[in-house]
Amino acid sequence: MADRARSRKAAVAAEAWRRIFDFIATTADQRDRVLERLDLTPGDARTLGSLNQDEGRTMRALAREWRCDASTATWLVDRLERRGFAKRGSSPEDRRVKLVTLTPRGAKTQARLRAALFAPPPELLSLEVADLVALRDAAAKLPSGPWPAPRAAAELQRVKRRS
């Protein structure tokens, strides 16, 4: 690719990113409220996001994923375990290692959290359908995270409040 084209591409990318990032920033409050409603700290949410109900994850793997100290991982998992969202099992192969999984209750909270975070901000609906389609199709080509496919957005309804 010619330098000319590359630099134009960089400029387009920069402008696209700036606008997207800007939009994301303006909707941060909505996401904060989601966490508040589910009574989760940002750390809780991240922890929840790294676990699942089927395959246990080792503490070390979690610490590596979160780029934190092993003792911090202990602390993060403890928080969820205390609330009945996660539990530690022992590996049959190596009794030193713990395998952390979500409880059914934890999985339910995880699903609620994802549904709420994946619900598009109302401002997004002010766009024309054509623009949304363009947005979706371009975004589809972005590298995506490790999250499993989402369930229907109707899951957001009727979230019970704890107290």
Added chain:
Amino acid sequence: MADRARSRKAAVAAEAWRRIFDFIATTADQRDRVLERLDLTPGDARTLGSLNQDEGRTMRALAREWRCDASTATWLVDRLERRGFAKRGSSPEDRRVKLVTLTPRGAKTQARLRAALFAPPPELLSLEVADLVALRDAAAKLPSGPWPAPRAAAELQRVKRRS
């Protein structure tokens, strides 16, 4: 608009959002590293983002924007002031009121921060130019935040708060 069309639009929006949000989440680490490199906490960055060199902002206005207690705003501004990034002036009209502005050094750090945060993640450049253009054009129609352009909202109105 027909219900049919509305629901399709919602579905497209949901998918677009999910993908964008997902991408943003996967690039969070890069932004964390930006803050680390500039030796700023998230709170510092937010504070820096709300100030400018020209028009001073009152503590009360900042607390309202940040949705925090007045004493928290004091604490946040203190942090920047201690590092020479911000300074407090007195309003000529009301001696109770402090007007917070950025110092030249603070403005420089603010510019660096924005430049770094607005730099598109490398993964974005893996898209075709056509997709980037589509992304940019669609994103341009999103409501934008106050950052690139000077803030229009005059804050003369006083909001009565209940406590």
Added chain:
DNA sequence: GCAGATACTTTGTGTAGTCAAACTATCTTG
């Protein structure tokens, strides 16, 4: 001119999140 409202700061307390260092239990290797 004074009673109350307003703007901000100080002080105290609590939670979230982070690491380092010491410790336990278990596995691996010479």
Added chain:
DNA sequence: CAAGATAGTTTGACTACACAAAGTATCTGC
């Protein structure tokens, strides 16, 4: 088996925030 590596936890200390309550200075309405 003994020595060391590895997985995880505990304990202690520290930072970043957040709010409440009390305190200071100033302004405004009657």
